[in-house]
Amino acid sequence: MPDIQSFISSFIELMDIKILILMFFSTGLGVIIGALPGLTATMGIALLTGLTYNVPLEYTFTILMGVYVGAIYGGSISAILLNIPGTASAAATALDGHQLALQGKAETAIKVTRFASIIGTFIGVIALALLAPPLTKIALSFQSPEFFMLAFFGVLICGSIGAKDLTIKGWIAGMIGLLLAFVRLDDIESTSRFTFGNTNLLSGISVIPAMIGFYAIPEVIKAFTGNDKFTVNAARDKVKEKVSVLKITIKHLKTVIQSSLIGIGIGALPGVGEDVAAWVSYDTAKRTSKNKEKFGTGIYEGAIAPEVGNNAAIGGALIPMLTLAVPGSPPAAVLLGALTLHGIRPGPMIGIESPGFIGKMAALLMLSVIMLWAAGTLLANPMSKILKVPTVYLMPIVAALSVIGGFAINLSAFDLFIVFIFGVLGYLLDKMDYSPAPIVLGLILGNMIDVKFRTALITNNGSFLPFVVRPISAIFLAVILFTIVKQIMAARAASKETAA
Amino acid sequence: MEKKALRKADLVTSMILMGISITGFIMSLQLVIRTISRGKEWFESSGLFPMIVTFFLGLCAYSLFLTARRAGARLDFITKENMLFMTKTREFKVACIVIGLLAAYIMLLMLPGRLYAVVTFVYLLTSMLVFQKKTKKSVIHSIIIAAVATAVLAFGFGKLAMIPLP
Structure with a gap:
């Protein structure tokens, strides 16, 4: 098992004082970002990707992984104390978490969710270390039709599952993302496409500034337009729980294992991510509970x-x-951009081009689990004070950070326009219940989908047969058609019901 | 947004999307024709996949249009009175101010000269003050927070962390 060995050796290498301190502060920062309503894991990672552009690869990913893990957990703190999930992935936690706080068990609820988060992340690490390397080997047999189908399936499924309102809006969002990705100099023909003579667009729309715009600016606008006034519960128990956190968690071991498997499975679906994983886990736990x-x-x-x-x-x-270079969630999509910026090319060749990198990422995730315990414990009590920071002071600083983050990567003033335009577009689309995830996934995968599609056709002299004949491609095609037909049938049934 | 209003917005959006898809389809078709006229195969064209995507975008937009119509949405809500009413809502005004301030900030950063610290301080202070009751305490708080944030951004990020500033 050379991959497990690389995981263990990478983990030992990470026992460097600088990395440990950096991971501790990054995880703590992530917890704060996740807990503050309006700041999300994706936004935090996108901003920090811009700000860590000059930082060496090892430190950059220590920071980004720490923020990622910290922010996903941090959302539960505000969900419990305020009944406002800090991140969308903590919305389901608010349902019971806040009720526990109202019953005077806020401290225990925070401890239990922290322990649950640690177990969840840990099981995710094991899945990453064990499943990723064999999957890389399978992916080595992928050719253009498989990559096309996989990426297209990703955008479609992300649109279907991630849709806030109608499924069709999720698909529209995915197609908008694809169209935005087509704005560039074409890789095959070397001709400009949809650039309208603007030379800044020849290399395509910069993904990180676009993501900063999509995820940060709408939150800044929404924070000012909302009239949210909330009361923060103290992170202390008024009613002492007789059973320890460990015993509470062990009592629900079945839920822990079930939710971990759901989390890993949904996390691995392209673009779907943590939000859906949390809701499906909650729903399944509810349905299967005594x-x-x-x-x-x-x-x-x-x-x-x-x-x-x-x-x-x-x-x-x-x-x-x-x-496969197909991100499983919006934060992972930003990480994909960050990897590319630092010269790492994710995909089937990663094991050959960057040997041991998967093990290194798994080791970083493992380290972040440990630091989540430390940072989470230290921040639990001060968090009720941090949550009182008024939006009016916080959000303009987020906007200023977005501008630096958007600029720092390419040192291009044009990227500032990208941040602004995508920010306003993101706000408008959010108002109309369009999820940003399919747009972002479409933007990231669009060029690959297009190039792989035409490469498959060029290789086969214009024949569409390889998309149908090659087994893996055919399976994806069947799933794509099934998803589309299922959604159309569901929409028809719903419209008949409305008419009746 | 409540469902009824959402469907009205969907109706307008679907029409805009249909417009985008038709324009995109024509532009993609032109790219395909250009490729063929150069003696290359149609499947090599950079317009091929965008043509497919814009076609399906058009279909989805039309489906959204029908869904909105079935839900009772009509274009008759676009009246001068309704538009005037919308511009008077708090949300519209606040959104315009926030977007306007951000646009002004970005434009000012592009001016020649090293104005980052000044422009950032002015932006932060204006954004902090514009939406809160202006008491002596809130003004002093805003000035201190804006100054500290500007110092961290300009000196901490720009000089110490060597992050290039606009």
């Missing part, structure tokens, strides 16, 4: 399930990102 009627009234099982699910999704999301 206490299903108590869900939503403040039970630990209801807080454990989404937290294990969303944190296990981190490891799951990194598997397709590293092995």
Whole structure:
């Protein structure tokens, strides 16, 4: 098992004081980012990708992984104390977590969700270390039709599952993303496409500035337009829990294992990510629980399930990102951009071009689990004070950071326009319930989808047969058609019901 | 946004999307024709896949249009009174101010000269003050926070961390 060896040796290498300190502060920063309503894991990673452009690769990913893990957990703190999930992935946690806080068990609820997050991330690490290397070997047999189908399936499924309102809007969002990705100098013909004579667009729309715009600026605008006034519960128990956190978690071991598997599975689906993993874990736990009627009234099982699910999704999301260059979640999509910026090319060749890199990422994720325990414990009590920071002071600073982050990567003033335009577009689309995830995934994968599609046709002299004849491609095609037909049937049934 | 209003917005969006898809389809078709006229095969053209995507975008937009119509959405809500009413809502005004301030900030950063610290301080202070009750305490708080944030961004990021500033 050379991959496990590389994981262990990478983990030992990480026992460097600088990396440990950096990981501790990054995880802590992630917890704060995740806990503050309006700041999300994706936004945090996107901003820091811009700001760490000059930092060596090892330190950059220490920071980014720490923020990723910290932010996904951090969302649960505000969900429990404020009933406002700091990140979308913690929305399900608020249902029972906040009820526990109202019952005077805020401190125990935070401890239980932290422990659940640690277990979830840990199981995600194991999945990453064990599943990614064999998947890379399988992916080596992929050719253009398989890559095309996989990436197209990713955008489609992300649109279907990630849709906030109608499924069709998820698909539209994915297609908008694809169209935006086509704005560039074409890789095959070397002709400019949809650039309208603007030379800045020849290399395509810069992904990181676009993502900063999409994820940060709408939150800044929404924070000012909203009238949210909330009360912060103290992170202390008014009612002492007789059973320890460990015993509470062990009591719900079935939910932990079930949610971990759901988290890894959904995390591995292209673009779907932690939010959906948390909701599906919560829903499954509710349906399979002996206490299903108590869900939503403040039970630990209801807080454990989404937290294990969303944190296990981190490891799951990194598997397709590293092995197939298809990100499993929006934060993983930003990480993909960050990897490319630092000269790492994710995909089937990663094991050959960057040997041991998957093990290194798994080791970083493992280290972040340990630091999450330390930083989470230290930040639990001050968090009720941090959450009181008024939006009016915080959000303009986020906007200023977005501008630096957007500029720093290419040192291009044009990227500032990208941040601004995508920010306003993101706000408008958010108002109309379009999810940003399919747009971003379309933007990231669009060029690959187009190039692989035409390469397959060129190689086969214009024949579409390879898309149907090659087994893996045919399976993806069947799943794509099934997804489309299923959605159309569901929409028809719904419209008939409305008419009746 | 409530469902009824959302469907009205969907109706307008679907029409814009249909416009985009038709324009995109024509532009893609032109790219395909250009490729063929150069003696190359149609499947090599950079317009081929965009043509497929714009076609399906058009279909999806049309489906959204029908869904919105079935839900009772009509274009008759686009009246002068409704537009005037919308511009008077708090959300619209605040969104315009936030977007306007950000646009001004970015434009000012592009001016020649090393104005980053000044422009950032002015942007932060204006953004902090514009939406809160202006008491002596809030003004002093805003000035201190804007100054500290500017110092961290300009000196900490720009000089110490060597992050290039706009």
